[in-house]
Amino acid sequence: MPNDIMIFSTYNDFFNRRAIIKREFGKLNNNDKRIYRMYLYAQREFTTNKLDLIWEFLNEPDNSVYCPTEKQLKQYFVESLEHEIVYDPDYVFEGEGNEY
Secondary structure (H helix, E strand, O other), X not given: OOOHHHOOOOHHHXXXXXXXXXXXXXXXXXXXXXXXXXXXXXXXXXXXXXXXXXXXXXXOOOOOOOOOOHHHHHOOOOXXXXXXXXXXXXXXXXXXXXXX
């Protein structure tokens, strides 16, 4: 089952955490990826173009010609909605098998 780290509410939220979400998506088995796809496409406040772009980004290897570029992903990003929150894609989250 997809974990809470992969949940986002706005496109900006996805864009800022895209590396983390893609890393976690890569750890899912095929069944969980299908469940996540249902979650993703249930986001009715997103256009189909945005959802397709996100899905392609998550599924394609970074070096694939089909993987959306940073420029393509940023086209839907809205600067005026941003605050000074910085996300570190290397941050270790609880449940990644680390001991405390």
